[in-house]
Amino acid sequence: MSTSALRSVAEHQQHVAALLAARHGAGGWPSEIVALAEARDRVLAEPVRAPEPLPSFDNSAMDGYAVRAAEVAGATADDPTRLPVGEDIPAGAPVGELAPGTARRIMTGAPVPHGADAVVEVEVTDGGTETVEIREGRAAGTFVRPAGSDVAVGQEVLAAGALLGPAQLGVLTALGVQDVVVRRRPRVLVVSTGSELAADPTPGSGQIRDANGALLAAAAEEAGGVAVRRLWVEDDVPTFLALLDGELAAGDVDLVLTSGGVSAGAYEVVKDGLGPRGVEFVKVALQPGMPQGSGLIEQTPVICLPGNPVSALTSWEVFVRPALRRAFGHPAPDRPVVRATLTEPLTGLPGKRQLRRARLDRAAGTVAPWGPAGSGFLGWFAGADALIDLPAGGAPLAAGDTVDAWDLMSR
Numbered sequence: 127m128s129t130s131a132l133r134s135v136a137e138h139q140q141h142v143a144a145l146l147a148a149r150h151g152a153g154g155w156p157s158e159i160v161a162l163a164e165a166r167d168r169v170l171a172e173p174v175r176a177p178e179p180l181p182s183f184d185n186s187a188m189d190g191y192a193v194r195a196a197e198v199a200g201a202t203a204d205d206p207t208r209l210p211v212g213e214d215i216p217a218g219a220p221v222g223e224l225a226p227g228t229a230r231r232i233m234t235g236a237p238v239p240h241g242a243d244a245v246v247e248v249e250v251t252d253g254g255t256e257t258v259e260i261r262e263g264r265a266a267g268t269f270v271r272p273a274g275s276d277v278a279v280g281q282e283v284l285a286a287g288a289l290l291g292p293a294q295l296g297v298l299t300a301l302g303v304q305d306v307v308v309r310r311r312p313r314v315l316v317v318s319t320g321s322e323l324a325a326d327p328t329p330g331s332g333q334i335r336d337a338n339g340a341l342l343a344a345a346a347e348e349a350g351g352v353a354v355r356r357l358w359v360e361d362d363v364p365t366f367l368a369l370l371d372g373e374l375a376a377g378d379v380d381l382v383l384t385s386g387g388v389s390a391g392a393y394e395v396v397k398d399g400l401g402p403r404g405v406e407f408v409k410v411a412l413q414p415g416m417p418q419g420s421g422l423i424e425q426t427p428v429i430c431l432p433g434n435p436v437s438a439l440t441s442w443e444v445f446v447r448p449a450l451r452r453a454f455g456h457p458a459p460d461r462p463v464v465r466a467t468l469t470e471p472l473t474g475l476p477g478k479r480q481l482r483r484a485r486l487d488r489a490a491g492t493v494a495p496w497g498p499a500g501s502g503f504l505g506w507f508a509g510a511d512a513l514i515d516l517p518a519g520g521a522p523l524a525a526g527d528t529v530d531a532w533d534l535m536s537r
């Protein structure tokens with residue numbers, strides 16, 4: 127096939143993205159309520175407003191003495207102010223009172239007593255427990271963290287679309303939020319095709335294990351989805367279609383991901399089975415990942431990836447992962463792309479964009495190609511952590527030239 131007949135990577139990306147974006151129609155991606163403890167890495171479907179202020183009471187920012195600022199205003203090292211010390215206020219103590227003309231020892235995070243309006247840090251005192259010598263004045267408000275000074279009650283603390291990571295789960299816990307409305311995780315059905323795939327852990331002659339099922343299920347989960355089921359089917363069109371129709375009847379799948387059976391051979395079960403049902407099979411100007419299929423079966427997006435495991439995983443990264451994450455509203459759908467310096471010469475392909483497995487040295491800003499370009503080298507992929515993105519037709523690159531690299535360690 128001449129390269130001019132190939133679909134561009136960008137065009138196929140748009141095609142897959144449109145199919146996934148339309149999955150739930152005008153109503154948008156469905157949401158569900160989950161307990162905060164289950165909400166890590168989920169995407170908020172609705173904003174969260176603070177049900178209470180944070181901090182919830184005025185508290186001390188320092189270990190020191192709660193005082194009335196006016197009473198210590200003139201204190202200096204040469205002319206300190208001496209005050210009697212009342213009851214200690216450790217963190218966890220209830221809010222109390224500060225009698226006029228006194229100070230109370232107070233610890234970081236402990237409630238500032240009524241009457242006090244400043245905290246003098248222990249370092250500018252003599253640390254006394256009966257009486258205290260204050261050696262520097264402090265303006266009203268000093269070292270007091272007022273209630274609501276971080277988050278005001280009713281404030282939108284997190285917007286719809288926020289990803290719930292450590293800081294977000296922390297603030298929601300601090301505010302007493304117990305459950306959140308999040309986008310439902312996309313449900314991915316992973317179907318590996320090929321009569322060479324062994325059901326048994328010890329493959330017979332000519333048989334192999336289902337690497338694609340494992341890597342695509344893991345990829346779906348890494349992207350924020352759920353691999354609802356992982357199936358294998360032999361190269362038999364009626365069996366394949368019966369399996370698919372049965373699975374889709376349940377109506378609980380957002381995306382069917384097949385691998386294998388899409389190229390030019392005699393037993394192309396996916397292409398032969400789904401082509402007549404309206405799924406489009408094209409060749410994309412990409413290596414690895416040239417043969418691709420995409421379409422709808424029973425309103426469910428079906429993306430058909432090539433069988434070579436390196437091709438399947440690269441195709442996932444290029445076409446499916448960003449589109450799926452965009453569809454359910456993930457705020458960071460794309461892998462970060464870094465500009466890095468090649469450690470050795472590299473030449474792309476005349477008519478295809480090429481994604482080469484590579485290792486990034488993030489500190490040095492360098493990238494080393496990792497293994498051969500062919501799509502049969504899954505072992506090399508397993509040792510890589512980046513993909514060098516070589517545009518089609520690129521001139522030979524020398525060590526020291528810069529390239530774009532997709533950082534597969536960053537989400």
Ligand SMILES: Nc1nc2c(c(=O)[nH]1)N[C@H]1C(S)=C(S)[C@@H](COP(=O)(O)OP(=O)(O)OC[C@H]3O[C@@H](n4cnc5c(N)ncnc54)[C@H](O)[C@@H]3O)O[C@H]1N2
Pocket residue numbers: 318319320322323334335336337338339385386387388389390391394414415416417431432433434435437501
């Ligand atoms: N005459 C041509 N042959 C091929 C072409 C072509 O244009 N003309 N394209 C090549 C390219 S590029 C790719 S990529 C592959 C895609 O082939 P299929 O999608 O049809 O995949 P299969 O033939 O079923 O398998 C290819 C390869 O991958 C292994 N495989 C398949 N499934 C799994 C799995 N679940 N786990 C592990 N390995 C798997 C399979 O055994 C084959 O070795 O076609 C080229 N050929």
Ligand code: MOO
Pocket residue numbers: 412413414415416417432434436437438500501
């Ligand atoms: O497109 Mo195939 O993925 O080059 O090996």
